[in-house]
């Protein structure tokens with residue numbers, strides 16, 4: 001069924017030079033809103049919006065006449081056209097009546113989680129989308145505040161609203177929902193066009209239907225956005241082959257493949273994962289091959305500077321994740337190249353794990369190895385590589401557990417949960433779980449590969465028991481000077497490893513394949529010769545437990561060095577929390 005508003009929009013479009021094949025019918029569908037359907041087999045289709053029918057930044061700049069960011073002014077302009085009943089005149093033309101049918105046909109609701117009620121938000125669990133909502137709203141607030149304070153007509157009347165919104169945003173989800181985010185699409189509510197809810201409405205409209213202006217004006221900043229009436233009725237399909245181009249000043253979208261009768265004609269918004277689709281457009285795709293999980297790694301400034309000095313570590317920038325020209329709100333020209341590293345990554349380094357590519361995982365493995373390496377080691381040394389992998393795995397396993405944890409409803413209020421939004425949350429969450437699970441499996445596979453390749457360069461307690469069977473039964477009791485019937489509880493693998501290396505050095509009894517460990521320990525001792533040693537209380541206690549008869553404490557210093565050796569030369573396996581001694585070798 002075609003609503004009155006849609007019908008008026010289409011008539012307005014044809015009066016304003018917007019063209020598309022006559023065999024295209026726009027219909028309201030239950031799951032995708034308005035959709036474009038081919039009424040006959042179509043070999044190709046071109047949708048064209050002339051410059052005059054585009055809502056673009058220059059109109060906003062002309063109307064407001066100030067220097068604020070053009071995209072922000074454009075959002076304010078759209079809010080004015082929607083919520084202000086008085087005319088908005090630019091070059092003697094009232095934009096409110098000019099674009100009236102377009103504004104009236106804009107969606108009456110969107111499904112962006114930014115405006116979900118607290119009970120709906122609970123369905124998102126502890127995912128990135130849920131945890132980033134307040135920060136996103138705060139960033140929109142700052143954008144709005146900065147703009148309205150620069151507009152002379154608004155400056156004075158907006159103060160109270162600024163204070164109110166700032167206060168509410170510092171409170172919880174409940175207050176934010178009741179006082180701000182429930183308003184933009186509630187027709188019962190009255191608010192001024194310059195208010196924050198009006199700006200939020202406008203921002204959500206732009207998030208879900210803006211196009212890049214650069215397609216029709218090569219000279220503009222690539223982040224500038226426009227609204228394209230009627231072209232913006234095309235829904236998204238990742239597989240749709242389309243071209244966006246300028247033709248005689250018009251913005252054209254050409255569908256580059258045949259569409260069969262009764263099938264939908266799709267645009268392609270770019271290779272976006274469900275997180276981006278959900279936050280920006282309020283929908284998700286089942287089994288989305290473009291799904292990613294965002295991992296933000298925050299490092300202190302000194303560590304960041306060290307990482308930046310290591311040329312073989314790749315620090316991703318937003319450009320690494322921009323997969324299409326259609327990223328108007330995030331894709332900025334990479335002017336950040338000259339920006340100091342500490343400010344560029346002050347909010348963390350963003351890694352996007354993907355279900356189909358392991359590139360990011362490789363970058364992360366480099367970073368984690370770097371963070372684990374000690375002074376004598378390099379980025380490719382086996383031990384920091386192994387330890388980095390374990391730490392990365394621990395981080396991903398923790399993320400997996402929080403995702404898997406069932407939804408707990410923190411909210412008793414009687415909010416209705418939209419079935420569609422619950423479905424969006426479910427699909428988004430299961431996609432996130434899948435990506436994290438795939439990444440963990442990949443890490444396990446890599447660990448297996450490395451372990452196999454370096455099986456002669458690593459030593460676990462189990463292997464030591466197997467290859468040096470006499471150690472536990474005869475050598476160790478002697479070394480510890482245990483009485484015949486006495487026993488000692490060795491409940492730590494690290495302690496056992498320390499005792500083994502001490503004993504092997506003293507007795508020169510390491511089996512040939514494990515001799516490398518003793519040689520490495522001897523080198524360690526040489527390197528520390530002459531250094532003053534402070535003995536901690538822990539070491540003193542350990543010494544008393546292990547060597548109760550050593551009243552002259554001859555073994556105390558040796559024990560301290562062996563503990564330091566094991567700490568510096570082992571990595572801790574995530575799955576068993578056991579130390580693995582590693583030969584000084586490269587991966």
Ligand SMILES: C[S@@+](CC[C@H](N)C(=O)[O-])C[C@H]1O[C@@H](n2cnc3c(N)ncnc32)[C@H](O)[C@@H]1O
Nearest residue numbers: 031032033034208209232233234235236281283
């Ligand atoms: C640019 S508009 C497309 C026209 C839209 N259907 C309408 O009714 O105005 C983008 C919005 O369409 C919907 N949409 C687009 N592609 C979709 C898809 N593949 N599945 C579900 N919804 C989709 C989402 O609501 C999205 O925010």
